[in-house]
Amino acid sequence: MTDFPPPLAPAPWPPISKDKVCYGAAFFNISSYGILENYETPSVVFGYALPLLELQIILIFVFIVLCHMFLRCIGIPQFVSHMLAGMLLGPNLIDLLNFSSDRLSLDVALDGNVALEGVAKFGLIMFTFLMGVKTNKRAAFQIDKRTVSIAVSSFVVTMVTGIAFRNFRIDKIDPLYMPLRLAPTERTVIVAVNALTLLPVVTHLLYELKIPNSELGRLAISTAAVNDLLGFINLVCISYIATYRYVSPRTANRDVVAMIILVLVVLFIIKPAAQRIVDITPEGKPVRRLYLYGTIMTAIAASIYTTYFNQIYVVGALLVGMAIPDGPPLGSALEAKFESLVTNILFPISIAVITMKGDILKVLSAFDDISFNIFLVGFSLAMKWTASFVPCVICKLPTRESIILATIMNYKGFVDLCFYEAATKKHNLSQATYTFLMIYVLLNAGILPTIVKALYDPKRKYIGYVKRDIMHLKPNSDLKILTCLHKPDNISGAISLLQLLTSPPNHENKDRGVIAVTALHLVKLAGRAFPVLIPHDKRSKLRLHQSSYIQTMMLAFTEFQQDNWGSTTVNSFTAYSHENLMDQDICNLALDHLTSMIIIPSGRKWSSDGIYESDDMVIRRVNTLLLDRAPCSIGVLNDRGYRKGNLKNKKITNGTVNVGVIFIGGKDDREALSLAKWMRHNPRVCLTVIRFVSVQEPGKSKNWDYLIDHEVLNDLKETYSTAEKFTYKEKTVNDGPAVATTVRLLAEDNDLMIVGRDHDDELLDFSGLKEWMELPELGVVGDLLASKDLRTRVSVLVVQQQQQHE
Template sequence: MRPHVSGCYETTVSNGNEIWQSESVLVFYLPNFAAQVAFTLFCNRGLYYLLRPFNQPRFVVEILVGLMVSPEILGRYKFFTNLIPLKSVITSETISYLGLVYYVFLAGLDMNLETIIKARKKATSIAVAGTIIPMVIGSAVYTLLQSMYTGPPESLSHYNTRKAYMFWTLIYSVTGFPTVTQIVTDLKLLYTGLGRVALTAAMMTGFFNWVMFAFLIPFALNEQVAIYSVLSTLLFVLVCFIVIRPCLVQLIVRKTNQNEWDNYQLFFVVMGAYICATVTDILGTHPVVGALVYGIMLPSGKFTDLLIDKTESFGVVYLAPLFFASCGVRLQIIDVIRSQGLVLVVLVVFLSCISKILSTVLATQFFGMPALDGVAIGILMNTKGILPLIMLNIAWDKQILSEESFSITLVSVILMTVVVPLIINAIYKPRKLYKQNKLRTIQNLKVEAELRVLACVHNPCHATGMINILEASNAIKLSPLRVFSLQLVEITETTTSLLAAHNNQQQSGSQAPSNSVQDLESITRIFKDYEEQNENASVETLSAVSTYSTIHKDIHNVAQEKQTTLILLPFHKQSSIQGVLETTNEAFKDINQNVMRDAPCSVGIFVDRGLGSLFKVNLRILMIFIGGPDDREALAFAWRMSKHRGIQLTVVRFYLLGETAEVDPLQQSESKGLLSTVLDWEKQKEFDDEYVSSFRLKAVNNEDSIHYSEKQVNSWEDIPEVLNELDKSGYDLYILGQGTGRNSLVLSDLVKWTDCPELGLIGDMVASNSFGSCSSLLVVQQYGFGGMVFENTTQHHSQVSANDDDNSSSDSETVYVKIE
């Protein structure tokens, strides 16, 4: 195969001093380096947003930027040759290695050794098979490549060595755990059985890959002293964990708990990664091994969040992209296709891609997993990351792999990662998930059935308020209550932030947890205390970590996988000391509206005005019934609550007369939701009358704690007057229907002027500070009528989840947080 081509260039020495035999840094190198960084960042950002709809990882974008300016594409033009002159490449690559070391340091922070040690057989088997089998197949593929090579015989013999086989096979055995996490999160599969198995297997495979890299690379760098390098590196790791780590953890925890960190001190912490990298480089191992070990050493928690927040831009945003881009610049795939033919390239790439899939399918068959899930996990395990690129750069610099092998391997790495989100999204594409569960409503829940509730919270304050709603739901032995408390956590763009929130933090009690972990621990205690006090209720605590713009898809997926009947959401306003509702985070409002659009079950929004301060359930509840499916669902929930001995329920039915009874012609003609046809006004009234009559016959006539009355409403002005009159009785909780399907022209017009359309017309009135009520509020939307339609918003669709409840319960050892 063709040898590497060396580039020569002239250098003008502007300083003739014998010490500084080079050009002035300020004249050439610094301005040129700044221009390269600016150009790379601009292209990265633009291409990232172009490919973002296809869920492409960031490192793929950064490699493509380098490919764009390679000599085969844009590098042939004078502008780009001036922007990236040959003599500046070494300078850029040298500085980019600073970003590379920091990038690997972050990968070390992501590593959770406890998860790896405690992994179950399924994930372990997939990881082992996904490491060994691809190495065997990769060796055969390299042999095939050598046999089909058309070129000088001397090149064939030069690159047909043990080192070449070792690098080739190692590269194809790698799985990029951070990249898998990003893809699974973007595709909203993180909280499915499939996603959890894939993440655990990817973490274990990544750990195996780094271990093999640390112990085998010395044999490629310097074979004569490789054994000494391996032994000394192993001794260095032992010293780090046995001697240095305990002292380092104690110091970090103490300073973090006392909030003593400043930028100057954090700089010294980061420099520890470069010190460790220097040590492993001296020992004969690659510098990134030291950075990885140092990252694993540091305690996860609040300190990790602080460190990433202060320093991530330094390496991840500015310097690491230069390393990825340099890999793309070296790609010469067009020349390879011309010299070796397209058939050889396609064949090698195809065989390289299927090795992980075959190994994963074989492993999953032993555990009875569906073949489609095995293929999907295998495709996810094909995802690459930073480690293959490091190996390829070593192989290029040491001339272990030829230009053809380097280019084909790099193309395989890129294609493997590019197609993963596309194929997984095609296999598990958004579709109508909920047709099979049309009766997932409280109204249609059987008397002896278990009530499953997904209680979504952002902080412990929300959890405290939810507890009283759950307690009032009357969990009994005949109809128990299953609660899934879901903490909603916003993430930044870095994978580390995601993993920091997901890693099991129940390690050393002296470690300072992050804010999200502190909240999760408090939420867990609140719900566990409730579970201990109620023998008919069980609680499972989870966390959803995503961007606020897409976190509603995670909520949908968890609700679908857990087969919940009701999703409880906190209102975006909280009550102040003066009893006034104040906005806590406007993003919470968007989350609630997004959830209500395509929820796979009924939804309730809880407006807490101090209900959580009550230690025992002793509530006076007012349910206002106007009509429609949401009101019937709200009445069904209130009916269930009324069976609790501490509840006094009052149901007031509003009869719409006069102008309020005029039917909205638009609603009557629209086709909405999963039922395909909209029930007309008269049919809705028949359903309302039938359900209310059943309630009065079975509940009101038999229980002294339940009261029923009726009010006539002739115009919209009558509504606030009646509400004010009712509020004088001082109820603790209002239960209302959101209002979908009422078909009243007046009510439909008034909803357009509400500040919080997710609460509906009546709910918005009661929740407004001008109304003056001190009562909490629960607004219910019934599942099955297509969800809410909000103005000036786009329709979102929930992502499909793997409908495998058994897998979800058996694979909870992963980064998917499940607090026992």
């Protein structure tokens, strides 16, 4: 049997007195021979670096699990458990850092916590980088007057009011607690960090709440991005002034130039390189590992760079993360490969290590000296909340959403802890103030998300705060339409409808905007496959397409764009998604592209002869969810293939398409009429507007919707009264059977019917019709036109106007 080599000499245990140690070449052992190395003193293994690190990590996770076991029952986020575990392991209970500090060596450079600190910093760098990658770049940089006003107000008001109170009661501070000349600096740090709403922190919160792609989440991200930009400029300026005053002007100038260089490198080297990786990666193929690890090394290098030039180390990682395109292939690959490790292992360690350094006893002993700091934190919190809430109300956001957004703007998280830790190391914060701020972040992170959860209604996730419909489009605006395709059968119907909206340029419509079409092909995922959205842009023509259907879709829409060159633009996407997530993918893309209308197939399939075949229940479920949640107007297309000729109508000649609009009353009918007006400019379209009028209309002058309907119809008749291929009719109907009979007769005279989904119930009596609806998502009239028993080839587009906030 081979003999084991003699064990290395263990680190001294217990530690010997420092005055007996000769400090020469410092060294320590990494791994031991196990717990049985020394029978009499098994704890000698903790004199080795690796077992000590393992013990520290095990203790951290034991305390995290114990804390979260109780806190999750009341809905407290796991981030709070990370912080609480660190506080329990701090100097007031376990004192893990002090226990580990001299286990390896008495040399300060070989502190026993160095490895743990390294893991913690690496975890925060990686987590900040991933938050930057996951941030919706389109939403972050979708800046308008509303986001700027909220962000600037929240930052400036908090900074100005906080600085105004900075010197209040400064003479009451005990010189033994802190020199009076440093007290204003401490208060400036408190106010400056409280004025910040950090983008990675907000992104983390929104993902915890599962609302990153909601209308409210996008508004919060864009507002935080503006606030973050102001904070970044403020941070660089404060750092420059402090370095200029207390270090040297040369160092201050060097640091500012270095940060400018980093920003330029990120914008003009790293971002184009990341986009190049996306471009050269074939669709459906994974990104090469070399690129993934190269991206991670770039983020780490940027963090080292910012640390060297006296900035907080997570800034570099955040800048690199923001330069990486979110989504597939690169962003999704980074998330899939590193998110589990970082989120579940490294990030908890990082937060616990930071909070281990707080000492609650010092807060109690120095309470009189930090009492004004406590007031300053509460005061700045109230001012920032007010400064965020008031612009929201002025911008006409709903009161509940204004409260939620103002609350999100005051949320504090892991980057705030990094700022506090860095300020403490530079002696800009006392240990007592640092501990109090740590407790403040703990309470903030536990209470504010709970408030947001209580106020936020998930059903209103995609409900818009601005009007995204056709009726309120400006005259010269582009008509942005998202067309959804589930099956190859949907392509021809969608393109035929879009063709009716186009028109050749002439003197009548020379100022009209283009039709911007976004085609989304939805592919059902099975099992546990990861959802992905693939854009088919111009560069993607060079990539590999494994699906002939994708090629067919792209070819059809490319041909559509070429046939209508100058008046249309087309962008194509493929979404691989689960059934229960398809509506979210559609809503997210509609929000991204500021769509005015989503067009979806009804799910009812017809044969080439116009005979009913089947209903697709998956598509119908998706449609039902979309009708409740869509962030814009929506049109449900039941396509019977009118292009092949109507079974009874023999009037189709020279490619003329008869389009009929049934107008009863209500916002959905007005939206349907607005869509039909776009078709009026197409020379192939013969448009007929049929208004259903009831015999009895008592008290309608008091109905606001009725007055708007009357105004819209009067404007229509005045504008198009002399136009060719336009007809306006009124038909009197009294009850449900009369409505059904009239609708069936109109179906025989038209190729496409456009109707509103819901109508003003006071205008017509639909009794007897609602009880027999086969497709309730199409409304009463839409269901009649999509009926199996209707023996015509008429197609129907059922329109619902954007569901506005209350």
